[in-house]
Amino acid sequence: MSAECVAERSGDDAQPDDAQPEDAQPSGHVRRGTLLGREREQREIGAVIDSVIAGHSGVVLVRGEPGVGKTALVTAAADGADRAGAAVLLGRAVAFEKSLPNALLQVLLLHLVDGSTTVASQHVSTLRLALGLEAGEMPTSPALADAVVSLVAEISTRATVVIVVDDLQHADQSSKEVLDALVMARLPRVAVVATAPAHTQCGLGSCTVIDVVPLVDDAASKLLSPAHPNMALEVRRRILALAEGNPLALRALPAELRHDHLDGSASLPPVLPMSTVLRDRLFPDVAELPGVTRRLLLMHALAPDVPVNDLLAALGSRTYSDVVTPALDAGVVEVSVFDGEATPAEPQRIRFTRALFGSALMSTATDDERSATYRSLARVTCISAGIESDFFESDLSTGRTRFDDALATRLEVAAEADLCTGEWRSGLDRLQRAVELTGDRSERHRRLARATQVAARVDREVAAQMFVGMQTGQRHFENSITDALAASAVIVIDDDGDVDTAYRMLMDAFERTAPHDADDPVVLEAVEALRELCWLGGRAELWDGYRRVVDEVAPEASSALGLMAALWRGPSTLSAVQRTTLDALIAGLSVDQSPLWIGEVAEMAATFDRIDECRAVLDELIDGIDTYRDVTSRPSIAAVWAMLLLAQDAFHRGKWSTTTELARRAKAVCGVDGHDHLGWLADYLLGMVAAVRGEVDVVDQLAARMRAWAIPRRAFVLIRFAEHLWTLVAGGRGDVGSVYIHATAVSPVGRLGPYVSMSGMIALDLVRSATRTGRDDDARAHVAAIEEAQIGRISSRLNLIALACRAMISGDDSGRLFEEALALPGADQWVFEYARIQYTYGMELRRNQELVAARRQLRAALSTFVEIGATPWATRAEAELDATAPTRNVAAADSELTAYERRIAEMAAAGLTNKTVAERLDISHRTVGNHLYRIYAKLGVTSRVELRDVLAVSKPKTGSPAGRLVR
Secondary structure, eight states, X not given: OOSOEEOSOSSOOOOOTTEEXXXXXXXXXXXXXXXXXXXXXXXXXXXXXXXXXXXXXXXXXXXXXXXXXXXXXXXXXXXXXXXXXXEEEEEEOOGGGXXXXXXXXXXXXXXXXXXXXXXXXXXXXXXXXXXXXXXXXXXXXXXXXXXXXXXXXXXXXXXXXXXXXXXXXXXOHHHHHHHHHHHHHTOTTEEEEEEEETTOOOOSSSOEEEEOOOOOHHHHHHHHTTTOTTOOHHHHHHHHXXXXXXXXXXXXXXXXXXXXXXXXXXXXXXXXXXXXXXXXXXXXXXXXXXXXXXXXXXXXXXXXXXXXXXXXXXXXXXXHHHHHHHHHHTTSEEEEOSSSSOOTTSOOEEEESSTTHHHHHHHHOOHHHHHHHHHHHHHHHHHHTOOOHHHHHHHHTTOOOXXXXXXXXXXXXXXHHHHHTTOHHHHHHHHHHHHHHOOSHHHHHHHHHHHHHHHHHHOHHHHHHHHHHHHTTOOOGGGOHHHHHHHHHXXXXXXXXXXXXXXXXXXXXXXXXXXXXXXXXXXXXHHHHHHHHHHHHTOHHHXXXXXXXXXXXXXXXXXHHHHHHHHHXXXXXXXXXXXXXXXXXXXXXXXXXXXXXXXXXXXXHHHTTOGGGGHHHHHHHHHTOOTTSOOTTSOHHHHHHHHHHHHHHHHHTTOHHHXXXXXXXXXXXXXXXXXXXXXXXXHHHHHHHHHHTTOHHHHHHHHHHHHHHHHHHTOHHHHHHHHHHHHHHHHHHTOHHHHHHHHHHXXXXXXXOSOHHHHHHHHHHHHHHHHHTTOHHHHHHHHXXXXXXXXXXXXXXXXXXXXHHHHHTOGGGHHHHHHHHHTSTTGGGSHHHHHHHHHHHHHHHHHTTOHHHXXXXXXXXXXXXXXXTOHHHHHHHHHHHHTTSSOBOOOSTTTTXXXXXXXXXXXXXXXXXXXXXXXXXXXXHHHHHHHHHHHHHHHTOOSHXXXXXXHHHOOOOOSSTTOOOBO
16 A cells, blocks of 8 residues: 555654654653654643553644654654554555555454454454455445444554544545444554644544644754755745745755855745645645736746736736736635735735745746746736836846856746837847756746747757757657747758648647637737648648637637637638727727737738728837837837738738839838748739839749748748749730649638738739639639639628629629629729729730720729839730830831730740740730731741841830820
């Protein structure tokens, strides 16, 4: 059995560790050692045992808090009785054996019945059956009780019997019934001594109750001094205050401290470490509190003077009853104020009812819980008082090289406050210093993991070095979200890393650490990192895992996390409640909020083309960044994200100079701060502008770099970026075959990808190219997917695109749908898309010989293309416009050719087939043949070689992107 047992003993002179022999022994039959500070309790127990030795019966219940010395008292009493010649039966009940019948009896009596011949056979037989030593029918409870009473009575005829039961509260039911029978029998020369927690009611009939209280200060100090004579005075005071007279704590706490802690050369950590043994004895139920309550109490342990309302403010939407009430009900805290009685003007605070509870709680906290506590505490500091950077800088400037856990704790809080406001470089510097100052190996590793995660976004080389340090003697990274965040961040940026490995690591961490709290900042950060990996990977199977995690973490659809997940699932699917929540978030956006939160809300707003509503706040974020000065103390990540969101919006509005300026500025900051993941987004926006302006070489270089980085890492979203850029280039050229190939690489036919804004923008290209290359079924399938996804509900821009796509497959009804699309309220603010739809509508009208209406649409489109600098599109629009009227582009040798005919002639002379020319001009190959027949006749040539030579003699003069129009 695992219960601690000292069976009937004789001649054992061992004494408890804290027993000290007295010169003058107490009177009576029992000779005992004296326990420091327990003279009263020992006298009371000794009196009962002396009475039993004299022929009476006695029952003693020793009560007290765990670790207060109950076991030492009854063990000392058992030793004294043993030396006096008594038969001592000593056993300890164990909690996990409480459900086993007769477990305690087996500890107390096994040595008496297992092969013994010193007691009556009838008692032995019954007991051997009860204890499982013989096969047969289990005796009834009364029969077992009678057998034990008879056995003890028989032994008491030869010697005094002292039965000592430690931790009576853990005894199994059948053993308790037997003990009750023994007490009720009141056998002479038999004593029952038991220990139990404080306030336990005596269930042993009439008994002597001895309440063991904590040691007084003088006794506690004497107990501490011999073991640690060189302990610094301040350290001694701290331990004495925390131990509160508990002997077990007085012995165990110093054992967990380093030598430099004990001698005072290093400052003590804010929360003293606690051994597992001490924690399990003093606070066995510490882990049973709700997760969010544990986090609040951990924050209180690190910052005991912070008002409870400030603590609650850092825990999201949780209420007092959600968080504080469970701790009050468990009796681990009480509400109070520091420095006097509570008054309405004083903030409400909490404090632990037992000083060591904070240490116990911290000893059970996982790496993730500790990381979440520091993140939450940084929010409190930001809200209530702010962080005085000068204070920390002065600490750092002292050049300390010894461990200083207290300073490391303050530095981590300061670092998290920096990260909370987007000041990642400063946060990394402080985290690195905190790692250097941390003496505890577990805490050092945890802080190193956090620093590695941050470094992956700031300094790739530093992150790689830190990651090597993390792996030294490390357990599996998937066992901790903190570790998995660091590892996945480094894996993605590493030359040999890939998105899938980082994704699996985070997913495994989520599975191994479930369940999770929706307000836990570490969990939220991990969900955000997982979303970024899904976005980078760009595959449906990755998003499936993300949705499972979100459903587990935040099943409430109206939560911020649930709202973000719903947006990626499909913005049009948001419920009325979710839309109301989003409206409130956008309306409540303020410069006083966390920059990272501002960026998150702005991203959700951008999904619905509502970035204008966030512009004032985003502009203020950007104003703090100057790429020509030091940005290390600025919230650069949040500002860069603001730049990119505004740059994307400017592109849709045709303000491409603004897009270019903001994207270049963002890329410059990324170059300084090392935010490669945001740098790719800046490149993508710059590439979009280059593509629509016809800067093919620029696009090819950007796309090649994207693919080179993305392919080995399986970051398929960057491959889609490249394909989208090539789609725009091919669209400007009028190469509908290439448009179809590249567009379907971004968004497969009949399926919209998870990144809806890209899928929506490319839908117009895909449907148009499908209709012009004879893939009518594909066009209809994609329009059906667009309508099923209801992207028209997302914004006026996407509604414009959705209606135009429907128009292109609607035959006779196309004109009405085009007109409806162009008449949408606010549609004309999306300048480029609006002009492209005007151009497409004009082409449809020209094909239907509605030349006057076609000229109106084409002229408007041409004017817009010229104004915004979309040179390839302006060229195409001018050619289409010229084809609707008898006006000519005048040139020397080919004055007989119209501009449209010249364009066909140049394509044919360049070696393009009639089919290819037809695809690029959105006409049939027969129409191309008819045009070439007339061109040959006008120029007097009979082959494409002769056509090329004639066209080479004279080229049209240019006065605009598409030549000089003569009307």
